Amino acid sequence: QQQVKQSPQSLIVQKGGISIINCAYENTAFDYFPWYQQFPGKGPALLIAIRPDVSEKKEGRFTISFNKSAKQFSLHIMDSQPGDSATYFCAASRIQEYSSASKIIFGSGTRLSIRP
Amino acid sequence: DGGITQSPKYLFRKEGQNVTLSCEQNLNHDAMYWYRQDPGQGLRLIYYSQIVNDFQKGDIAEGYSVSREKKESFPLTVTSAQKNPTAFYLCASSKDGIYGYTFGSGTRLTVV
Numbered sequence: 001q002q003q004v005k006q007s008p009q010s011l012i013v014q015k016g017g018i019s020i021i022n023c024a025y026e027n028t029a030f031d032y033f034p035w036y037q038q039f040p041g042k043g044p045a046l047l048i049a050i051r052p053d054v055s056e057k058k059e060g061r062f063t064i065s066f067n068k069s070a071k072q073f074s075l076h077i078m079d080s081q082p083g084d085s086a087t088y089f090c091a092a093s094r095i096q097e098y099s100s101a102s103k104i105i106f107g108s109g110t111r112l113s114i115r116p
Numbered sequence: 117d118g119g120i121t122q123s124p125k126y127l128f129r130k131e132g133q134n135v136t137l138s139c140e141q142n143l144n145h146d147a148m149y150w151y152r153q154d155p156g157q158g159l160r161l162i163y164y165s166q167i168v169n170d171f172q173k174g175d176i177a178e179g180y181s182v183s184r185e186k187k188e189s190f191p192l193t194v195t196s197a198q199k200n201p202t203a204f205y206l207c208a209s210s211k212d213g214i215y216g217y218t219f220g221s222g223t224r225l226t227v228v
Binding site: 006009032034036041042043044045046049089091095096097099100101102103104106107108109 | 166
């Protein structure tokens with residue numbers, strides 16, 4: 001119930017192509033779905049996030065597509081660049097409006113490499 | 117600039133020794149977290165704290181201990197009871213229970 005399953009484990013995309021990473025969750029109580037980007041030797045940084053009341057959110061070249069009925073969401077990176085090469089984590093949590101903390105469950109990560 | 121500072125960046129420990137990882141934040145966040153990262157396994161929650169002098173176990177708390185005596189600080193001790201301590205350890209904080217975390221740059225612990 002608490003798992004977030006992420007695929008693929010690794011991905012190689014040509015420069016200018018579209019990178020797609022998929023995630024699935026089980027717990028229907030989750031209502032916040034962030035994506036994190038991590039460069040080697042660094043901590044993850046929040047990239048983009050979505051709430052389940054919308055089916056798509058776009059920020060620049062990054063788009064989250066969300067399918068509530070299928071309990072799936074995906075990250076699309078348009079016009080992929082070598083600087084996008086990093087590990088990407090999808091995640092899910094249940095918003096706690098009256099708490100200072102929320103437990104975020106992370107996927108296993110996707111190592112993305114963009115070939116020049 | 118506000119942020120989270122983890123130290124040291126690299127740490128070597130002999131088997132049977134306890135070691136403490138430091139995490140300090142100046143973001144005025146109430147909640148702080150410790151995650152462990154292993155290749156192919158994502159991030160797993162060790163402990164988290166919502167307020168000073170209070171903390172809760174995460175999914176893999178065995179062999180670890182924490183303290184939260186100050187709002188800014190949340191040190192993690194890896195004890196000799198931790199069977200496989202070699203990993204990348206990440207500290208994070210959050211302002212509230214609505215949005216995501218801010219992470220530190222991590223400490224890579226190696227048992228030699």
